[in-house]
Amino acid sequence: MGLQSLGHNTITVGKDILYAAGFFYESLIASLQYFRRRQVGRRVITMQLLFTGVEALSVIALISLSLGAVIIIQGVNILPQFGQGVLIYKILITVITRELGPLLCAFVVIARSATAIATELGHMVVSHQIEAYIATGVNPIRYLVAPRFIGVTLSMVLLNLYFNVFGLVGSFILTQFFQPISAFEYFHNLLIYLKAPDIISSLLKSLIFGLIVSHTATYNGLKVQQSSTEVPQMVIRSVVQGFTLCIIADAIITMIYYI
Amino acid sequence: MEDPLQVAMEGVTVLYGERTVLDNINLEIKPNNTTVIIGPSGSGKSILLKVMAGLVPANRGTVKKDGKDLVLLKGAEENDFRRRSGFVFQDGALWANRTIEQNVRFPLEVHFPDMEYEEMNHRVVSYLKEVGYEDRLDYRPSQISAGEQKMVSFARALITDPEFLFLDTPLVGIDTSSAQSIQEIIKKLHKQKRTMVAGFMDAELISLIADELVVLYKGKILAQGPFSEVTRSSDPAVQKVLEIVMQQAASYDEDILNLLDTGEGLF
Numbered sequence: 001m002g003l004q005s006l007g008h009n010t011i012t013v014g015k016d017i018l019y020a021a022g023f024f025y026e027s028l029i030a031s032l033q034y035f036r037r038r039q040v041g042r043r044v045i046t047m048q049l050l051f052t053g054v055e056a057l058s059v060i061a062l063i064s065l066s067l068g069a070v071i072i073i074q075g076v077n078i079l080p081q082f083g084q085g086v087l088i089y090k091i092l093i094t095v096i097t098r099e100l101g102p103l104l105c106a107f108v109v110i111a112r113s114a115t116a117i118a119t120e121l122g123h124m125v126v127s128h129q130i131e132a133y134i135a136t137g138v139n140p141i142r143y144l145v146a147p148r149f150i151g152v153t154l155s156m157v158l159l160n161l162y163f164n165v166f167g168l169v170g171s172f173i174l175t176q177f178f179q180p181i182s183a184f185e186y187f188h189n190l191l192i193y194l195k196a197p198d199i200i201s202s203l204l205k206s207l208i209f210g211l212i213v214s215h216t217a218t219y220n221g222l223k224v225q226q227s228s229t230e231v232p233q234m235v236i237r238s239v240v241q242g243f244t245l246c247i248i249a250d251a252i253i254t255m256i257y258y259i
Numbered sequence: 260m261e262d263p264l265q266v267a268m269e270g271v272t273v274l275y276g277e278r279t280v281l282d283n284i285n286l287e288i289k290p291n292n293t294t295v296i297i298g299p300s301g302s303g304k305s306i307l308l309k310v311m312a313g314l315v316p317a318n319r320g321t322v323k324k325d326g327k328d329l330v331l332l333k334g335a336e337e338n339d340f341r342r343r344s345g346f347v348f349q350d351g352a353l354w355a356n357r358t359i360e361q362n363v364r365f366p367l368e369v370h371f372p373d374m375e376y377e378e379m380n381h382r383v384v385s386y387l388k389e390v391g392y393e394d395r396l397d398y399r400p401s402q403i404s405a406g407e408q409k410m411v412s413f414a415r416a417l418i419t420d421p422e423f424l425f426l427d428t429p430l431v432g433i434d435t436s437s438a439q440s441i442q443e444i445i446k447k448l449h450k451q452k453r454t455m456v457a458g459f460m461d462a463e464l465i466s467l468i469a470d471e472l473v474v475l476y477k478g479k480i481l482a483q484g485p486f487s488e489v490t491r492s493s494d495p496a497v498q499k500v501l502e503i504v505m506q507q508a509a510s511y512d513e514d515i516l517n518l519l520d521t522g523e524g525l526f
Contacts, residue, residue: 128352131314135425136366136415137341 023141023219028211030139030146044144048151052113053158059112061170063104064096064163068171071095076178089193096167097198098257102205103250105159106213109152110242114217117148118238121221122231130222145218152217153210160206201257208253209246216241263290263454264324264343264423266311271320273306273478280306282478284320293455293468295486298475299503304458305349305427307475311456312346312425342370344423345416349431351408353400353415360396363387363415370419386414391440406437413444424448426457430464462505476500 034045075088095101121144124130130140172186220238224230267287273280281303288294288311296304309315311322313329322329324340332340353362363383367374374382387393390410400408409429416424426445430438442464448455449468459465465472465486472489474482474497482489482497490501 124355127355128348128350129354131309132346132348132352132354134314135312135341135344135346137338137369 020215020219023222024211024215026141027145027149027215027218030142031149034142034146034150042147044147045151048113048148049155051116052109052152053155056108056112056155056159057162059108060105060159060163061166063108064101064167065170065174067096067100067104068092068167069174072171072174072178076175086189089189092168092171092190093194093198096171097164097194097202098205099250099254101163101167102160102202102209103246105156105163105206106209106246107243109156109159109210109213110217110239110246113152113155114213114238114242115235117152117214117217118221118235119231121218122224122234123228125222125224126226126228126231140222145222148218149211149214152214153207156210156213157203157206160202164202197257201253205250205253208249212245212249213242216245262325264340265290265326266329266423266456267323268307268311269321269323271310271317271322273303273310273315274318280478281310281317284310284478284480286311286473286480286483288454288456289471290454291452292470293449293457294471294473295465295469296456296458296473296475297460297465297504298458298500301477302475302500303478304475308346308425308427308456308458312344313340314346338370342419343421344425345419345421346425347409347412347416347427347429349427349429351400351405351412353408353411355400358397358399359387359392359403359411362400362411363418366415366419382418383414386418387411390414390417390444391437404434404437406433406440409433409437409441410444413441417448422453424453424455424457426455426459428458428460430459430461460504474500 071092072088075091076085079085079087121130124144130144133140133143168190172181172183175181175186216238220234220241224234265288268284271284272282284307286307296307298304306315310317313322313324313332316330324332327336329340353359354365357365360383363386364379367379367382371379384396387396390413392407392410392414395403400411403411413429429441429445433441442461445455445457445464446468455468459469469486471484472482472486473480474489474492476496481500482492482494489497492498
């Protein structure tokens with residue numbers, strides 16, 4: 001009986017993974033072909049960029065400034081004791097640009113946008129609005145998923161860039177309160193330690209996190225079947241899956257960076 | 260002049276987990292006829308309509324449009340089917356983030372993108388007027404009644420002038436006045452010889468417009484054929500379903516009339 005249950009669960013999980021992979025493939029193709037099609041919802045993509053990107057700017061600025069402040073305060077107090085004060089720049093780049101920057105942006109986007117997207121799509125399934133689109137001749141993946149895919153991914157990349165600017169530039173401003181340093185010296189030292197692989201790693205992470213977050217949100221939203229009580233369950237699932245997959249992807253990309 | 264759409268279901272079975280919702284359905288819809296599907300609540304009428312319209316996939320069997328599997332239709336062929344068919348959902352299924360006017364306009368934008376804006380406007384207004392909905396075009400669906408949503412849903416389904424219509428219990432859950440308006444619309448569509456497949460409970464309307472009758476019970480077709488033949492079937496199972504359906508429709512009206520007469524049971 002236990003073996004039967006294990007087998008059944010394995011098959012169910014396997015089917016789910018295959019279905020999710022197929023959905024991702026369809027969404028990616030639809031997104032790549034998006035602007036070529038007449039039947040486009042440009043308004044949707046604009047609204048998505050506004051909601052996911054623009055409206056998150058203040059939160060991202062606050063988080064990146066705070067993170068920069070913490071690194072500066074800790075670094076300025078601890079590192080000179082070991083004669084390694086100059087390592088502060090490497091730490092800033094590692095933490096803000098390569099690691100926590102993309103991850104924290106992903107967490108903000110998951111909390112704000114993934115939940116909203118999964119909820120909206122889930123409710124559309126329950127109220128048969130998705131079926132109404134199909135009956136009208138509209139492919140829901142092309143019309144509803146693709147603009148969200150593009151909007152969230154693009155927002156993630158731009159928010160990450162914004163996070164970096166605020167984090168690194170903001171840290172300079174905060175440094176003035178502890179160990180005043182000229183702007184030239186600060187940015188000169190920063191650029192010595194900021195390498196192309198750091199930037200590529202950061203951009204790659206933000207791109208992949210954007211794809212992960214948009215996929216888990218749209219996939220789980222559309223997985224709602226019949227009842228409105230399933231909607232919060234699928235929203236929670238999209239959040240947990242988003243967090244987990246982003247952290248796993250982060251670990252993999254970090255390992256590749258050090259190869 | 261296009262050939263009429265031919266739609267047929269062959270061996271269609273739909274499963275929800277372990278439960279069989281539709282069991283080996285074989286049904287061919289006659290063009291220019293009204294096929295009414297009757298059955299007690301939960302017999303599978305809505306699912307049958309949705310599978311036939313290609314909105315819900317079947318676990319087994321095929322739905323064919325002009326001899327071709329509906330699921331395999333792509334591009335222009337699929338668009339052609341969608342343009343020539345309209346679906347009226349049981350609960351309207353209007354798009355919540357669009358106004359009434361945008362809801363009805365959208366199918367025109369999809370199928371006739373080169374239509375002039377003024378012509379689209381004119382068509383939207385005239386179709387809404389035809390179904391009895393005239394003002395508040397800038398309202399959202401949540402701001403109008405269930406009956407009005409149903410009427411707007413009709414206008415949306417009819418806006419591309421489809422020859423094939425799917426009507427999913429359009430008279431359920433609405434007030435008497437809206438129900439009467441919708442009945443008039445359905446009678447008019449029947450006179451226009453559009454192909455209609457409908458799930459109804461209204462005995463009077465069924466007797467007026469049904470050319471073909473399909474009796475559905477627990478996901479299985481018990482009988483199908485011309486209305487006069489099916490209603491005279493000597494099969495006790497068919498008679499039982501007809502009795503259940505007519506009683507369900509009748510008892511609702513009776514209960515309401517009793518309540519209004521005596522005032523009992525009102526709050």
